[in-house]
Amino acid sequence: MPVTLKDIADELNVSVNTVSRALRDMPDIGPSTTHLVKETANRLGYRKNLAARYLKVNKSMMLGIVVTDICNPVFSSMYKGIESICEQIKYTLMLGNSNENSEEECAIINNMLEHGADGIFLVPSMKDTRILSTLKNANVPYIMLQRKFPGQSTHYIQSSDFQGGYFAAEHLFGLGHRSFLYVSAPLYISSARERYEGFVSYLKERHLGEDCVRILECDNMGSGINQNVKKYLESFQGKPLPITAIFCFSDYMAHGVYSAINDCGLRVPEDISVVGYDNNEYSSMMLPPLTTIDIRPFEVGERAARMMFHLINASGEEPVSPDAVIAPLLVLRHSTAAPRSILPDKAGSP
Amino acid sequence: MPVTLKDIADELNVSVNTVSRALRDMPDIGPSTTHLVKETANRLGYRKNLAARYLKVNKSMMLGIVVTDICNPVFSSMYKGIESICEQIKYTLMLGNSNENSEEECAIINNMLEHGADGIFLVPSMKDTRILSTLKNANVPYIMLQRKFPGQSTHYIQSSDFQGGYFAAEHLFGLGHRSFLYVSAPLYISSARERYEGFVSYLKERHLGEDCVRILECDNMGSGINQNVKKYLESFQGKPLPITAIFCFSDYMAHGVYSAINDCGLRVPEDISVVGYDNNEYSSMMLPPLTTIDIRPFEVGERAARMMFHLINASGEEPVSPDAVIAPLLVLRHSTAAPRSILPDKAGSP
DNA sequence: AATTATAACATTAACGTTAAAGCTATAAAA
DNA sequence: TTTTATAGCTTTAACGTTAATGTTATAATT
Numbered sequence: 001m002p003v004t005l006k007d008i009a010d011e012l013n014v015s016v017n018t019v020s021r022a023l024r025d026m027p028d029i030g031p032s033t034t035h036l037v038k039e040t041a042n043r044l045g046y047r048k049n050l051a052a053r054y055l056k057v058n059k060s061m062m063l064g065i066v067v068t069d070i071c072n073p074v075f076s077s078m079y080k081g082i083e084s085i086c087e088q089i090k091y092t093l094m095l096g097n098s099n100e101n102s103e104e105e106c107a108i109i110n111n112m113l114e115h116g117a118d119g120i121f122l123v124p125s126m127k128d129t130r131i132l133s134t135l136k137n138a139n140v141p142y143i144m145l146q147r148k149f150p151g152q153s154t155h156y157i158q159s160s161d162f163q164g165g166y167f168a169a170e171h172l173f174g175l176g177h178r179s180f181l182y183v184s185a186p187l188y189i190s191s192a193r194e195r196y197e198g199f200v201s202y203l204k205e206r207h208l209g210e211d212c213v214r215i216l217e218c219d220n221m222g223s224g225i226n227q228n229v230k231k232y233l234e235s236f237q238g239k240p241l242p243i244t245a246i247f248c249f250s251d252y253m254a255h256g257v258y259s260a261i262n263d264c265g266l267r268v269p270e271d272i273s274v275v276g277y278d279n280n281e282y283s284s285m286m287l288p289p290l291t292t293i294d295i296r297p298f299e300v301g302e303r304a305a306r307m308m309f310h311l312i313n314a315s316g317e318e319p320v321s322p323d324a325v326i327a328p329l330l331v332l333r334h335s336t337a338a339p340r341s342i343l344p345d346k347a348g349s350p
Numbered sequence: 351m352p353v354t355l356k357d358i359a360d361e362l363n364v365s366v367n368t369v370s371r372a373l374r375d376m377p378d379i380g381p382s383t384t385h386l387v388k389e390t391a392n393r394l395g396y397r398k399n400l401a402a403r404y405l406k407v408n409k410s411m412m413l414g415i416v417v418t419d420i421c422n423p424v425f426s427s428m429y430k431g432i433e434s435i436c437e438q439i440k441y442t443l444m445l446g447n448s449n450e451n452s453e454e455e456c457a458i459i460n461n462m463l464e465h466g467a468d469g470i471f472l473v474p475s476m477k478d479t480r481i482l483s484t485l486k487n488a489n490v491p492y493i494m495l496q497r498k499f500p501g502q503s504t505h506y507i508q509s510s511d512f513q514g515g516y517f518a519a520e521h522l523f524g525l526g527h528r529s530f531l532y533v534s535a536p537l538y539i540s541s542a543r544e545r546y547e548g549f550v551s552y553l554k555e556r557h558l559g560e561d562c563v564r565i566l567e568c569d570n571m572g573s574g575i576n577q578n579v580k581k582y583l584e585s586f587q588g589k590p591l592p593i594t595a596i597f598c599f600s601d602y603m604a605h606g607v608y609s610a611i612n613d614c615g616l617r618v619p620e621d622i623s624v625v626g627y628d629n630n631e632y633s634s635m636m637l638p639p640l641t642t643i644d645i646r647p648f649e650v651g652e653r654a655a656r657m658m659f660h661l662i663n664a665s666g667e668e669p670v671s672p673d674a675v676i677a678p679l680l681v682l683r684h685s686t687a688a689p690r691s692i693l694p695d696k697a698g699s700p
Numbered sequence: 701a702a703t704t705a706t707a708a709c710a711t712t713a714a715c716g717t718t719a720a721a722g723c724t725a726t727a728a729a730a
Numbered sequence: 731t732t733t734t735a736t737a738g739c740t741t742t743a744a745c746g747t748t749a750a751t752g753t754t755a756t757a758a759t760t
Contacts, residue, residue: 002489004715004716004717006716014740016718016740017717017718017740018738020716020718021739024718027737028737028738028739029737029739030739033739045487047463047464048716049405049464049715049716050464051404051410051715051717052715052718052745053716053718054745055399055405055715055717055718055744055745056716056718056745057718061465062465070420070429070430071426071427073421076420076421076426077421079420079445079447080420080421083447087454087457087458092446092465094442094443094444095429095444095445096443097433104437107437112442114399115411115412116401137395138397139351225635226635252632255632255635255636258635258637259637262637281421282605285605286605286609287608287609287612354746355746365710366710366747366748367709367710367712367748367749368708368709368710370747371748374748378707378708378709379708380707380708380709383709398746398747399745399746401746402715402745402747402748403746404715405714405716405717405746405747406714406715406746406747408715701760703758703759704757704758704759705756705757706755706758707754707757708754708755708756709754710753710754712749712751713748713749713750714748715746715747717744718743718744718745720741720742720743720744721740721742721743722742723738723739723740725736725738726738727734727735728733728734729732729734730733730734
């Protein structure tokens with residue numbers, strides 16, 4: 001039913017090859033023929049069949065991107081960053097959600113490979129390394145986004161989580177804080193670990209020990225955060241709080257932290273300073289507006305896409321740098337302030 | 351380089367067709383052969399080439415989905431709803447962001463059609479109807495999500511915006527409110543209009559005129575909301591506010607409204623009740639937790655996907671209902687309360 | 701014993717496209 | 731004039747798959 005090159009060829013009494021070359025502005029075709037072919041293609045409503053082309057040239061003009069959760073604004077922004085580069089060169093994106101599940105992740109990637117994906121972007125669920133061998137065997141370029149497998153040398157792009165943690169600590173320390181709570185995502189996620197490491201690293205430079213930051217590991221999504229933080233805060237009934245600032249793994253978690261702090265009758269930033277992470281679109285409208293770390297996910301996506309096209313077009317000789325790190329940005333707003341009273345460095349018991 | 355049916359056939363000294371049929375468990379192949387073929391396919395690392403199959407059977411096993419902004423949690427949830435149905439039957443999704451721009455929308459859809467999309471889901475940017483004829487001519491099923499072109503008969507699925515507005519009015523009226531502000535998205539968007547119509551419709555049933563609800567048209571994204579609402583509230587310097595409740599087009603906007611109300615030294619819900627729309631993941635953690643309308647976007651996505659597969663498999667006789675409407679849910683939280691004092695029905699000047 | 705049916709394969713052609721190799725008439729060079 | 735080059739086409743084969751049609755040996759039926 002759809003119009004093919006042959007239909008155009010028959011209409012003009014030329015060969016199919018002539019039509020094909022004319023439409024692609026290749027040499028060996030007269031200008032008048034080229035014009036005629038294009039006109040007829042338009043008139044008949046021709047639309048090229050990329051699957052057929054793929055069979056010959058082995059370029060599907062499609063890339064796959066697998067994220068753990070597209071509802072996470074960090075990943076949807078990254079998607080847009082990738083898309084912004086891809087659309088310029090007519091690459092189309094297949095998207096899949098792994099839901100942090102390595103079975104689904106694997107199924108999605110296999111599907112994308114069956115569709116001939118020219119490359120794959122992956123926010124790995126991190127629960128299984130088998131996926132790496134699948135990708136390696138498939139012989140298509142792949143780039144890890146934001147999370148990486150420790151010890152595995154793969155291409156990856158990330159916003160520096162270490163630096164983000166470092167910036168947060170620097171800011172809070174500068175205000176006078178000396179004792180902290182880190183409300184973290186599960187620590188098997190590399191970004192959760194690295195933010196912690198960056199945070200502690202700055203404090204060590206200032207001669208504070210690792211024990212001045214407590215970790216509260218929470219599920220990033222779901223409503224458990226309020227409860228967890230509340231339970232933590234309430235555990236010091238009456239006694240002065242041993243912490244004066246909370247560093248959150250995400251702005252989403254910061255919402256929960258605000259809520260918990262409010263439930264305990266405390267105030268941000270008077271009683272507790274809060275630093276978020278992500279700088280999502282809500283953070284500027286929180287009460288008070290949230291001081292946070294901007295991941296620059298769009299830029300991460302752009303960089304990843306650019307790296308992908310380098311890999312795809314790599315002649316083999318030109319080396320492609322295996323990774324890129326985007327510097328995060330500290331966004332100052334009103335959820336942080338000097339602590340009401342500087343507590344002794346090692347206050348309270350766990 | 352990749353393994354093909356021919357490689358398996360050569361390995362076993364059978365024909366390519368036998369391999370093809372064996373892998374698909376078709377008749378006319380001996381059980382031992384089938385077993386051998388499958389085993390060899392595994393051993394050699396065979397992966398089917400869906401593009402080649404598409405050329406023969408004209409099913410690409412891909413669907414396109416075009417949204418205005420994947421960062422909008424409503425659309426990312428819808429995406430997941432669609433995906434949940436698609437993955438069961440091995441359909442892969444291509445995603446594109448139109449950024450509310452009909453040029454991009456058109457380019458994306460054309461691309462998807464060139465890739466052989468078996469169907470297209472579309473949240474139309476609404477700025478151009480040409481896209482409809484493109485879709486019609488392409489001869490693939492397409493379904494509008496959430497927004498629809500007035501007067502055009504196309505398949506569409508939406509959460510009932512009318513009903514959502516109706517529920518919001520019912521709830522606020524029940525608390526005693528009689529004068530309202532509707533903080534709306536641009537009114538050329540059908541859902542913005544329909545929510546208003548539903549809202550007013552309930553009030554009319556209660557014998558209130560259309561003039562008891564003022565409209566403040568804002569851009570849904572961007573940071574202008576605080577400013578706009580603040581300007582509105584400040585325009586009544588000293589005088590009592592003519593409104594006691596605000597109905598917001600989205601939870602996102604409700605964030606801005608909270609912020610504006612706070613800036614004016616007022617409180618939610620004591621001074622002003624606020625109803626949001628979407629019930630996104632942040633709304634339960636706002637201070638106070640937001641009363642809102644749940645769109646049930648995941649269900650909208652599921653329904654759309656199911657309808658799509660009906661359309662794709664339609665034998666032509668069995669009629670497919672052209673649309674489906676999902677009932678929204680009123681989620682009661684703490685941003686709404688009885689007005690401090692019931693104002694006369696027509697208080698203040700605009 | 702001759703016919704018919706069946707199981708289990710193989711062969712061929714096609715899907716829409718592109719690359720490579722041919723062909724032909726005209727123009728340029730020897 | 732003959733040779734060579736070139737512009738502008740056509741023809742052929744291939745990409746990996748599947749549907750339709752052929753083929754053959756064996757089993758069942760008459």
